[in-house]
Amino acid sequence: MRVTDTYKFGSWLLVLFTLTAPWVLPLLVDSFWVDIYSEILIWSLLAASVNLLLGYVGLLSFGQALFFGFGMYGVAIGVVKFDLGFWSAFIFGISLATGMAAIAGSLAVRLTWHYFAIITVVFSLIFYFTALSWKPITGGDDGLPFTIPPIISFGDYKLTMTNANFQYFFIVTIVGACYWLMYRVINSPLGRAFVTVRENDARAALIGLNVYLIRLTAFIFAGFIAGVAGALFALFGRYASASYMFYHVSGEAVVWAIIGGVGTLFGPIVGTGLMIVLREELSSVWDHYLLLVGVAVILTVIFAPRGIGGAFKALAEKIARQQFSRKESGP
Amino acid sequence: MKSRKKTEIQEVIQDNSRRSFLKKTLTGGAIASAASLGLMRDVFAKESGPIVIGHHAELTGGFSSWGYWHDKCAQAAVKVINEGGGIAGRKVVLETEDTESNPAIGARKLRSLIQRRKASFVVGSVHSGIMLASIPVATELKTPYFSAGEATEATGSKGTRYSFRTGTDTYALAAAGAPWAVENLGKNWTMIFPDYAWGHSHHAEHKKLIESMGGTVNDPIAVPLGTKDLVPYLSKIPEQTEVLFSVFFGALSVAFYSQSKSMRLDEKMKMYSVSGTIEAIDPRDIDGAAEGVFFLENFPRPLEYKDDEYHKRFIEMMNIDSVHAEEIGSDRIMAKSHAWQSYENFFALKAAIEMSGWQRDSDTPGVIEALEGLEMQNSLAHPQGSKLLRAEDHSGMIDCFISKVEDSKFVVKKRIPRDEMIAKLPPRYDFRKMSL
Known part of the structure; x- marks a missing residue:
């Protein structure tokens, strides 16, 4: 089996599981896990936005929760304050997050490494405190719950996210579209420019690449992905809260991306899934479960520094090499 | 042929x-x-299996000093109910999930309680953000949810047919305490609070009432979040202030009482607050900083101000002393003005389940109808006192108490009967118009 075949097999297995989860999961475990899997898919987009910056452009952002929060508040404020419908609120949330990413990015990507990480935390904190204090608009620390508008309505018939299966497939479709978009961008000349900047920004500039513009494009794209995650999570939870904008949330996404494997497309899903399932199971048996989560993270970083995605890639390559050498020394 | x-x-x-x-x-x-x-x-x-009731509690995180007591109350209630034969002859199983004092986790834990642990009813969070995040989820999953936080929205603009609260919200606290405080403490008020929803909500509700009674409310002082040194904000309090109304929480509350005392503000004006600001805090531990402060409480700390058999039994069950509400064998102070809800709500559910003849989840609308307008008598099931769960807005109408800290002890100065509160608290919503 070639390396690409192993990847394809793994990817198709993930796709097959995702498409059949509402029926397969209740056969194996409780139907509650379908909701958890929906959450994993949504949160994986936040981790994917970190991965996009860290894994492909070399920028470590602790501010992705800011765009997640903007996506989330965009939907909630759109519904509650502007009486927007489902699609308008969804698009409003994503636009708000992308716009904020463009503003923050225009300043942040002038910096790199720890300066970049610090400025993203600062942006996150400014808007976190603003959201917490601006009660008339954001609901302050109480947050902003809302009733979800119907997606389509014909007379008395209304299709809403309250239909569990519909909600699941809506999330799968949007998340799937985002991963497809990321795949296309990563494999395009722009994606190669991202990697060139990550590897050596001075050389990238010497060969004529506009490093600032490339970093800014990546930052806005990552903000867009985080915004989609936030907008989806608001629709899933029927609620927006400033607590999701706090830099701790960004930190969690960084951990998920590292565990899953930065620089791999589906690594964030694996990392997010593993950490959320671990958290869900451990939290019901021990209040201080975060200690165990911490241990798991340390072990992963020590024994699989490239993350689970990276370890999977290394394993697939090893198998392929062994098969190749067997063929070479064949009868 | x-x-x-x-x-x-x-x-x-x-x-x-x-x-x-x-x-x-x-x-x-x-x-x-x-x-x-x-x-x-x-x-x-007739179903004969156990009835699963969920408890959505803050066992860890910022509200854990309260959550400990909510959990203890829920366990005590289930023990009493099961020892008395359960609900309609069926054993009650308590399933508890920790919200970690975080709305994101809280909403997921509520789904876990209902979908995974099969809770048919949920006695919910005291954290306003968590309860507001939870109400849409509980409503969608058609599960009655009792919240214990004070945000008015839970039984107001964001309330539904499935959300209930036996305790008070900021609207009720203003209606219960402000008339007495304006009459007895002074007419010129300044309010100081951290710059977030809880404080703003108290300010808005109190301002309306105080001004309607001819009082004056000076510009509020909203302290930015994360502030440790309150002196610059305390120095902004106008000279003419007669009543300083404060709404702080936890460590900031202790800082407020200590710093205002050192500035001798208590000698120039009367200090007034709500129980949430001193909940789970012992005045003896803050060196007299809370001395002379008036608090609006839901449940008096010392036994002597509601001296009956039920209160006494409740204190025994909680294993606390009868003066300071301190746990025997530890230094924990009971969050008494809020935690009683996590005890009594189980009995409210028991009454409604038995009245409606509930057998399974499809019968839940009957329980909701039975809860609407439920009268609860002072008893071991309701040691806080007699109360009404108002039919229109699902809000608890209860007796409140104005206490003053004297010699580090809460001394009740006035009991505000629920009827007095009801008169000043017309329902602003009628959830019965919502379909089940």
């Missing part, structure tokens, strides 16, 4: 048809009866 044979054959066929018809009819009838018995069994049969 031919015709005779034909007639015989026809008779045989007819006979066969008749027999087969009878046979099929009887068989069909038997199957139908069996099926119908099977179906009707579900309609009339």
Whole structure:
């Protein structure tokens, strides 16, 4: 089996599981896990936005929760304050997050490494405190719950996210579209420019690449992905809260991306899934479960520094090499 | 001959048809009866398995000093109910999930309680953000949810047919305490609070009432979040202030009382607050900083101000002393003005389940209708006192108490009967208009 075949097999297995989860999961475990899997898919987009910056452009952002929060508040404020419908609120949330990413990015990507990480935390904190204090608009620390508008309505018939299966497939479709978009961008000349900047920004500039513009494009794209995650999570939870904008949330996404494997497309899903399932199971048996989560993270970083995605890639390559050498020394 | 044979054959066929018809009819009838018995069994049969009630509590995180008591109350309630024969003869199973004092985790834990742990009813969070995040989830999953936080929205603009609260919200606290405080403490008020929803909500509700009674409310002082040193904000308090109303929480509350005391503000004006600001805090531990402060409470700390058998038994169950509400064998102070809800709500559910004849989740609308307007008498089930769960807005109408800290002890100065509160607290919403 070639390396690409192993990847394809793994990817198709993930796709097959995702498409059949509402029926397969209740056969194996409780139907509650379908909701958890929906959450994993949504949160994986936040981790994917970190991965996009860290894994492909070399920028470590602790501010992705800011765009997640903007996506989330965009939907909630759109519904509650502007009486927007489902699609308008969804698009409003994503636009708000992308716009904020463009503003923050225009300043942040002038910096790199720890300066970049610090400025993203600062942006996150400014808007976190603003959201917490601006009660008339954001609901302050109480947050902003809302009733979800119907997606389509014909007379008395209304299709809403309250239909569990519909909600699941809506999330799968949007998340799937985002991963497809990321795949296309990563494999395009722009994606190669991202990697060139990550590897050596001075050389990238010497060969004529506009490093600032490339970093800014990546930052806005990552903000867009985080915004989609936030907008989806608001629709899933029927609620927006400033607590999701706090830099701790960004930190969690960084951990998920590292565990899953930065620089791999589906690594964030694996990392997010593993950490959320671990958290869900451990939290019901021990209040201080975060200690165990911490241990798991340390072990992963020590024994699989490239993350689970990276370890999977290394394993697939090893198998392929062994098969190749067997063929070479064949009868 | 031919015709005779034909007639015989026809008779045989007819006979066969008749027999087969009878046979099929009887068989069909038997199957139908069996099926119908099977179906009707579900309609009339009584369930005998346990009733699962979820508890959505802050066992860790910022509210854990309160959550500990909510958990203790829930466990005590379930123990009392099961020792008394359960609910409608069925054992109660308590399933508890920790919200970690975080709305994101809280919403997921509520789904876990209902979908995974199969809770039919949930006694909910005291954290306003968590309860507001939880109400849409509980409503969608058609599960009654009792919240214990103070945000008015839970039984107001964001409330639903499924959200209930036996305790008070900022609207009720203003209606209960402000009239007495304006009359007895002064008419010129300044409010100081951290710059977030809880403080703003108290400010808005109190301002309306104070001004309607001819009082004056100076510009509020909203302290930015994360502030440790309150002196710059305390120095902004206008000279003419007669009543300083503060709404802080936890460590900041202790900082407020200590710093205002050191600035001798208590000598220039009366200090007034709500129980949430001193909940789980012992005045003895803050070196007299809370001395002379008036607090609006839901449940007096010392036994002597509601001296009856039920309160005494409740104190014994909680294993606390009867003056300071301190846990025997530890230095924890009971969050008494809020945690009682996590005890009493189980009994409110028990009454409603038994009144409605609830058997399974499809009968839940009956429980909601029974909860709407439920009268609860002072008893071991309701040691805080008699109360009404108002039908329109699902809000608890309870007695409140104005206490003053004297010699580090809470001394009740005035009991505000629920009828007095109801008169100043007309319902602003009627959830009964919402379908079930």
